[in-house]
Amino acid sequence: MERTKDFSGRSGLPSSKVKAQKKSKKKIKKYREVDFTLLAVTVALVLFGLLMVYSASSYENIVRGRESYSDVIRQGFFAAVGLFVMIFVVSNFDYHFMTMSRTKLLVFAVLVLNVAVILFEPVKGASRWLRFGGLSLQPSELAKFTMVLYAANTLKRLDILKGRKKWKPTIRVFLMMIVFAGIVVVLQSNLSIGAIIVITSLILIFLAGGTFLQLFTYVSIGISGLGILLWIEPYRMARLLNFGDPFKEAQGAGHQLVQSLYALTSGGVFGQGIGMSRLKAFWLPEAQNDFIFAVIVEELGLIGGLFLMLLLLILIYRGIRISIEAKDQFGRLLAVGITAIFALQSFINIAVVIGAFPVTGVTLPFISAGGTSLVVNLVAVGVLLNISRQSKSV
Incomplete structure (x- = not known):
């Protein structure tokens, strides 16, 4: 076999193989490492959500004769599936x-x-x-x-x-x-x-x-x-008019918001402690779903609520940065659209819980119980990770 010589006179690989290796290296360098901050904050949100789903649902499960951890086991299964697809499939799959x-x-x-x-x-x-x-x-x-x-x-x-x-x-x-x-x-x-x-x-x-x-x-x-x-739809108009003063119908249309406000105020700065929420005991409807943020503040206080909001803000910030750094218009629009959904859902859910927005069924991303929502959100983060790996700086 004919062999090439380098400048020192030593024999080397055939030129065709050298070119193939260079092409292979270029192909390997096509993707860079994933956005670690986005990945870390997503995993943190999922783990925090599992903890709070268990806390918010355990009392009701025990009263109804089920295992206290039945809801979190179900949520954990979907979290594992979603994280696997996000990390090992979607983040490595070219969004184009x-x-x-x-x-x-x-x-x-x-x-x-x-x-x-x-x-x-x-x-x-x-x-x-x-x-x-x-x-x-x-x-x-x-x-x-x-x-x-x-x-x-x-x-x-x-x-x-x-x-x-x-x-x-x-x-x-x-x-x-x-x-x-x-x-x-x-x-x-x-x-x-x-x-x-x-x-x-x-x-x-x-x-x-x-x-x-x-x-x-x-x-x-x-x-x-x-x-x-x-x-x-009269009930929608009633919700719109009622949220300004829910105590007028505290046993009717305003019941859920009134209980949410009680949970928020009883949490104080440091909260009642994990698992110590009183309002989740059949007072606050949908405690593990749409109104889980109220349980978080009741148990972890203002500090816990602000910590969760900080994680969500970091997630949104990284999504915006990935959109700005995307290598093409398709990636930019895809990233900003996904980020906008996370931002809108987070804002609406928290605004509803604190009484700044009419009551509506919007879950808190990565936190509220719900398998479909969790898996789909994690797949969407996987797309963001994939876009980040093909950014302009690659």
Whole structure:
């Protein structure tokens, strides 16, 4: 075999193999290390959430004759699945794989799943879940991030378009937004998720290069639609009017918020201690789900609440940084859309719990009990990690 010689006269590898090794090194360097801060804060949120789900649900489980840890075991299973997929699959899977053609297939599948909820028995008056034996799936959680993926694919070249061509992609995103939000709100009675889909889509249109006229048009239509939805459902209007003074109907529409405020005030600065919440003992409905933040403050005090908010702010900050440093417009829009959902859900959930926003069913990301929400959120973080590994600095 012919061998090459280096400058010192020593024989080396064939030139073809040298070139192959160089190409291999370049391929290895394609991805850098994951964003460790984002990874660490996500794992911290998941572990903190498991602790608080156990604390918030243990009393009710014991009273109902179940094991105290039954809810946290279930949540832990989904956390393990979500973390595995996030770290070993999605973070290593090139986000450019989700082309528009593949995205359209995903959109169709998610829309079918969201319509299929009407075939299952409602829970607490709402049809939001698909049930398969002992497992359940909440397809509206998939709808949020699927809409972000569709919008990012549609708007990724908006900034270079001009005139009438600039309207076409934004109209497609707006119409798809209406379809997603409409199905979620009308069929599932889930106004909060519908609103998050709409707000996130409008943010993406604006950041992608949409004009103020386009944004004004779509916002006006959105506000008009919200007004109609509030008007045709009296209970929504009652929630809107009641949250300003929930004590007027402390045993009715304001009961949940009143109990939440009691939990917040009884926590003080340092809290009552882990597991020592009194309001979770059937006083505060949905203690381990939508109102888990109230239990956190009651048991860990103001310090515990601020610590959790700090973790969420770090998560949001890292998401914004990843968006800024993304190597292409598709990655930027995808990252900012995912981050916007986390930010909106965190803000709305905490605002509801402290009485600054009407009561609505929005979970606290990574903290509230719910397998679908946890797995989907972790997959979304995996996408952020993947975008960060292909950033401009690579």
